[in-house]
Amino acid sequence: MSSLRMTSDLRRQLILSAAKRCFARNGFAGTTTKSVAAAAAISEGLLFKHFPSKAALYAEILAEECEADPDLAHLLGQAPSTATLVELIKGMVGHFMHISDGPGEEEAQRLRLMTTSHLDDGEFARLLYAKVSDLIGSVFTASIESAVAAGDASKIGKEPLNLFWFAHHTVLMAALSQLPAVPCLTYGDAADLERQLCQFILRGIGLNEAAITSHLDCELSPNSGQSVTAESA
Amino acid sequence: MSSLRMTSDLRRQLILSAAKRCFARNGFAGTTTKSVAAAAAISEGLLFKHFPSKAALYAEILAEECEADPDLAHLLGQAPSTATLVELIKGMVGHFMHISDGPGEEEAQRLRLMTTSHLDDGEFARLLYAKVSDLIGSVFTASIESAVAAGDASKIGKEPLNLFWFAHHTVLMAALSQLPAVPCLTYGDAADLERQLCQFILRGIGLNEAAITSHLDCELSPNSGQSVTAESA
DNA sequence: GGCGTGTGAGTAATCACTCACCTTGACCAA
DNA sequence: TTGGTCAAGGTGAGTGATTACTCACACGCC
Numbered sequence: 319m320s321s322l323r324m325t326s327d328l329r330r331q332l333i334l335s336a337a338k339r340c341f342a343r344n345g346f347a348g349t350t351t352k353s354v355a356a357a358a359a360i361s362e363g364l365l366f367k368h369f370p371s372k373a374a375l376y377a378e379i380l381a382e383e384c385e386a387d388p389d390l391a392h393l394l395g396q397a398p399s400t401a402t403l404v405e406l407i408k409g410m411v412g413h414f415m416h417i418s419d420g421p422g423e424e425e426a427q428r429l430r431l432m433t434t435s436h437l438d439d440g441e442f443a444r445l446l447y448a449k450v451s452d453l454i455g456s457v458f459t460a461s462i463e464s465a466v467a468a469g470d471a472s473k474i475g476k477e478p479l480n481l482f483w484f485a486h487h488t489v490l491m492a493a494l495s496q497l498p499a500v501p502c503l504t505y506g507d508a509a510d511l512e513r514q515l516c517q518f519i520l521r522g523i524g525l526n527e528a529a530i531t532s533h534l535d536c537e538l539s540p541n542s543g544q545s546v547t548a549e550s551a
Numbered sequence: 552m553s554s555l556r557m558t559s560d561l562r563r564q565l566i567l568s569a570a571k572r573c574f575a576r577n578g579f580a581g582t583t584t585k586s587v588a589a590a591a592a593i594s595e596g597l598l599f600k601h602f603p604s605k606a607a608l609y610a611e612i613l614a615e616e617c618e619a620d621p622d623l624a625h626l627l628g629q630a631p632s633t634a635t636l637v638e639l640i641k642g643m644v645g646h647f648m649h650i651s652d653g654p655g656e657e658e659a660q661r662l663r664l665m666t667t668s669h670l671d672d673g674e675f676a677r678l679l680y681a682k683v684s685d686l687i688g689s690v691f692t693a694s695i696e697s698a699v700a701a702g703d704a705s706k707i708g709k710e711p712l713n714l715f716w717f718a719h720h721t722v723l724m725a726a727l728s729q730l731p732a733v734p735c736l737t738y739g740d741a742a743d744l745e746r747q748l749c750q751f752i753l754r755g756i757g758l759n760e761a762a763i764t765s766h767l768d769c770e771l772s773p774n775s776g777q778s779v780t781a782e783s784a
Numbered sequence: 785g786g787c788g789t790g791t792g793a794g795t796a797a798t799c800a801c802t803c804a805c806c807t808t809g810a811c812c813a814a
Numbered sequence: 815t816t817g818g819t820c821a822a823g824g825t826g827a828g829t830g831a832t833t834a835c836t837c838a839c840a841c842g843c844c
Binding site: 344345346347348430433434435436437438439440443444447472474475476477479480481483484486487488489490491492494495497498499500501502503505506507510511514515517518519521522523524527 | 577578579580581663666667668669670671672673676677680705707708709710712713714716717719720721722723724725727728730731732733734735736738739740743744747748750751752754755756757760
């Protein structure tokens, strides 16, 4: 067999894409360079022409994965408000609950890499957490304070960012429980699951019932149909 | 080198204990039978006298790990009430936040096995979720209803058990983020972290502020000093 | 003496990784 | 045009190390 001749950069990207699939599904130790080469439809030798070692290939995937999601860019511009807060949580919940839908399961791969990192040295997770914090932290805390000032939320402890991470933990683990082919958990009334998650989180971060129902019910106005997905892993 | 002569059952247990450590730390693919034998201080040959294959050894560890925690037994007898609900959440949070403290990191190993299962076929996680649900589900839902009846909580959707899993997700992921030697996340004001988690969850499941503060503040009366740890993985 | 506990040197397969060689196309002097 | 050169893309049969697993044999105890 002989592959088509192509530029080095394109070949690199194809290898990275194939390797990402393998590593996400089988972990680092569970992935063989042979299987990566097969997934990229090239010889094993060519793989090592592009990457000096299996570890270097893995490291490059993790580094590449640290790029931010374009989806959440539009949230940064939003003015801090209760509505922004609800939209942010809604976007986060929606993103994590539809994580297996995307093409090539890219987001599911990211979730897998994120999870395995916690079992490893945690460095990749640390980088991703830091990036997410940089991107969303200020909007979140400002929106919380704005909601408190507007009377929509009760003042919580002096660390509002912790609340964001609690919310993140909830949806990430919920997504993880739905990751296997046959889900680990079957939530009762799954059709309403996203709404239940949003309510749980919004109550948890201090919003009162009135604010939650009012902002969660009539919502289809600002973005008609378009997904408001947010968040990276 | 020659090990001491001992009964087959005891040797089996020693191997299982050593293997559990290895699998939890390095995963299935990352663990070699040689390293397990070394950790159990026996020859590799003897290992295969007790277990027909590496996979069988792993399967037996997962099955063994499905046993319930003795810690949470005393919660089953409790009468459903707001206080029981708060105590349950407190115990769950306390258990997960001190998961790395135990001897031999047994609970941390369980968390690792639970997490890797989600990335695998999820069967082990499914079994454990089912067992936890059997043990705690009824007490939780009954206590929720009791709290609603007492005016301590607002009525949430028709699936109260979902709320329990949301709470479980939050603390499990929080524990996972603290698992690596250098934590993935550094929560602000970590000393108060457990209380913040409890508040987040109790608010999330519908308890009102008055009930939370009253039950969360004065609490050292029923169980003096004794740990109220609950929950398995 | 025979049975169960234990060993350590094996085995075939697989691992990450290398190397000699092939092919292709761009460039350039005659 | 021709034809020769040379670098870059690409291959597949290797390399030694490591893998899961086996087997012939040794010890001690009834």
